[in-house]
């Protein structure tokens with residue numbers, strides 16, 4: 249895998265011109281626009297001057313003013329895209345343009361759309377990327393008949409968890425560019441992110457393995473020397489950043505909070521990104537279904553759940569907050585919220601795959617020792633944590649389960665089996681009408697989803713962990729998902745039959761299924777050829793559009809009806825017959841069949857597509873200790 253001559257050329261060249269180590273395409277990357285590298289000292293958090301209004305912790309009694317100020321701007325910006333999507337949906341019996349205009353003029357209740365991208369490693373990233381490409385009116389042909397372009401531009405929220413957070417985070421640090429512009433390499437302008445043919449264990453093309461690991465080591469070492477608690481998740485987040493943020497040096501200074509300064513974001517040209525992780529209280533090993541669920545957005549991190557009910561300003565999370573504020577003589581610290589560290593936190597289960605580097609040739613011993621050192625003081629059952637400085641220290645001691653700890657341990661957002669980041673979208677104050685829930689989980693023995701994530705969110709809702717959880721609709725058991733094919737085609741959950749008052753949003757469940765490619769690759773495959781990457785993304789596109797409407801020509805209209813479903817109830821508008829047909833066809837009607845199904849081996853749905861490449865020879869998968877990871881297979 250390692251090209252010795254390249255290393256030599258690079259090494260010699262480096263002594264003269266450092267840039268010669270990077271092929272021309274990596275140098276060209278600097279012209280790509282993105283979120284800002286504004287951390288004070290690369291990956292090392294450092295003191296910055298405090299803003300005039302000193303940062304404080306806020307009680308999560310409602311949405312932040314940042315969000316409530318931003319929402320009307322976003323709503324306004326979604327109007328045209330939504331009208332376009334609905335117009336192309338061609339819902340006979342309703343003048344959708346007029347309907348939306350009426351809502352706009354009345355100043356009330358434009359349908360609010362959210363998209364959620366599940367976890368599941370690179371598979372989930374790629375499947376989700378295909379769905380987002382299908383929803384994006386910037387994709388080639390996405391506004392043709394049968395396609396769904398504009399749904400992304402109609403969306404107010406876009407959430408991601410674990411592998412899904414890699415997609416969401418990566419797009420935002422790349423200035424919310426389109427999936428297509430990342431994957432379609434054209435002459436003279438080659439994208440250098442998402443090069444999954446270069447395994448994360450070997451580092452990106454153009455960077456020697458020695459230099460790659462030296463940078464990983466130095467970045468994390470700097471943070472530790474500055475007095476911050478580091479774990480293997482720091483190394484993992486740094487490594488991810490070479491694939492998702494910047495292949496030359498992993499963009500050590502890119503913060504997630506810098507998105508809040510991006511003009512396209514502040515003017516609400518893009519939906520609000522939400523990244524999900526889970527809090528672990530001290531001594532807690534199993535992630536219980538009532539765990540406190542964290543969200544990161546560009547302004548804040550924290551939770552609306554009863555175990556915390558507080559938010560911290562993300563940019564200043566490393567400051568010495570005590571009981572909600574920074575002491576008068578205390579300083580403001582910035583740079584903890586490195587973008588890759590946020591993504592690494594949401595996907596911290598995968599950091600253990602990183603232990604595979606012990607098998608990669610050329611990894612310097614100092615790096616292995618450093619990783620070993622971070623593992624030494626935690627038990628094996630604690631290896632999945634990301635340690636954040638706890639901004640909620642001594643805050644709300646009665647309700648805050650981690651109030652007495654200076655370290656805040658966060659883990660992979662899917663560890664409670666809620667592998668689709670629905671939780672933040674169920675919050676009543678967010679008033680979401682419909683969630684397009686893209687599920688790239690590997691639940692069945694054959695690595696396809698079977699509704700486990702939906703069942704987990706439903707169970708939490710039944711347990712009434714927080715009042716918002718009651719806003720999730722009924723879903724059936726996993727056997728029913730498989731027996732009724734609900735894991736093979738999109739299904740609507742939470743349909744009302746007119747008489748019921750809806751609780752929470754309509755959920756449009758969109759499971760990964762083999763439309764044009766057997767995209768059920770292992771969660772722990774760390775390497776994909778570019779061809780295979782593109783095939784999985786294309787499959788995701790086909791999954792979202794149901795083969796560009798070839799499987800069901802009504803599908804775009806049914807998407808339109810899903811957008812309108814809650815609004816029609818609100819405005820007491822008669823459901824157009826087209827939508828009634830869609831609801832009859834796509835709503836789960838309460839039927840169950842919980843007999844144990846046979847092994848789930850779905851046939852390819854679209855005929856006549858490109859030949860499959862059955863395996864990528866260089867897969868690392870075989871070397872992964874799958875047995876050790878068996879418990880993670882649901883993620």
Ligand SMILES: *[C@@H]1O[C@H](CO)[C@@H](O)[C@H](O)[C@H]1NC(C)=O
Pocket residue numbers: 281282423512
């Ligand atoms: C981000 O992309 C938009 C187009 O979508 C462009 O107008 C803008 O200049 C870009 N932002 C930066 C900071 O380059």
Ligand SMILES: *[C@@H]1O[C@H](CO)[C@@H](O)[C@H](O)[C@H]1NC(C)=O
Pocket residue numbers: 321324325
């Ligand atoms: C709403 O959007 C329209 C078109 O995008 C724009 O011209 C108008 O200024 C916006 N209004 C507000 C209040 O932001």
Ligand SMILES: *[C@@H]1O[C@H](CO)[C@@H](O)[C@H](O)[C@H]1NC(C)=O
Pocket residue numbers: 342343344346347350821
């Ligand atoms: C828009 O509002 C007008 C006046 O209230 C009403 O007559 C019309 O039916 C509405 N149109 C739609 C499509 O809702």
Ligand SMILES: *[C@@H]1O[C@H](CO)[C@@H](O)[C@H](O)[C@H]1NC(C)=O
Pocket residue numbers: 388389
């Ligand atoms: C777009 O549609 C045209 C006409 O159907 C087709 O030839 C072309 O391959 C499509 N391009 C993509 C990227 O799908």
Ligand SMILES: *[C@@H]1O[C@H](CO)[C@@H](O)[C@H](O)[C@H]1NC(C)=O
Pocket residue numbers: 476477478625635655
């Ligand atoms: C980091 O925090 C953990 C848990 O609080 C603790 O066990 C460990 O000793 C700390 N490590 C360092 C280097 O401070």
Ligand SMILES: *[C@@H]1O[C@H](CO)[C@@H](O)[C@H](O)[C@H]1NC(C)=O
Pocket residue numbers: 286505506508509563
């Ligand atoms: C936004 O930009 C201003 C001006 O450069 C800077 O002071 C501030 O720290 C930035 N905010 C974030 C969250 O990065």
Ligand SMILES: *[C@@H]1O[C@H](CO)[C@@H](O)[C@H](O)[C@H]1NC(C)=O
Pocket residue numbers: 536538539540555649
């Ligand atoms: C979950 O429930 C258990 C048992 O009722 C309780 O001890 C624990 O504090 C709860 N955890 C959270 C995060 O609410």
Ligand SMILES: *[C@@H]1O[C@H](CO)[C@@H](O)[C@H](O)[C@H]1NC(C)=O
Pocket residue numbers: 301313314505508546547
């Ligand atoms: C969020 O809003 C608060 C209060 O208006 C403000 O002080 C803070 O700077 C805002 N945060 C960001 C990142 O813009």
Ligand SMILES: *[C@@H]1O[C@H](CO)[C@@H](O)[C@H](O)[C@H]1NC(C)=O
Pocket residue numbers: 568570575578
């Ligand atoms: C943080 O602030 C508290 C007082 O609120 C103080 O006791 C403590 O020493 C400070 N810690 C650091 C690391 O500055």
Ligand SMILES: *[C@@H]1O[C@H](CO)[C@@H](O)[C@H](O)[C@H]1NC(C)=O
Pocket residue numbers: 613616617620
């Ligand atoms: C790291 O830990 C592993 C497993 O405990 C051990 O086999 C290896 O020798 C250690 N390597 C170094 C460089 O400390």
Ligand SMILES: *[C@@H]1O[C@H](CO)[C@@H](O)[C@H](O)[C@H]1NC(C)=O
Pocket residue numbers: 645648649650651652
């Ligand atoms: C934190 O410590 C205080 C004082 O020792 C105690 O009253 C409180 O119950 C503790 N809180 C938690 C969540 O352990």
Ligand SMILES: *[C@@H]1O[C@H](CO)[C@@H](O)[C@H](O)[C@H]1NC(C)=O
Pocket residue numbers: 690691692693698700726727730845848881882
């Ligand atoms: C569904 O997925 C769960 C989690 O992986 C698994 O335990 C269960 O056996 C699966 N059931 C079916 C019917 O696929």
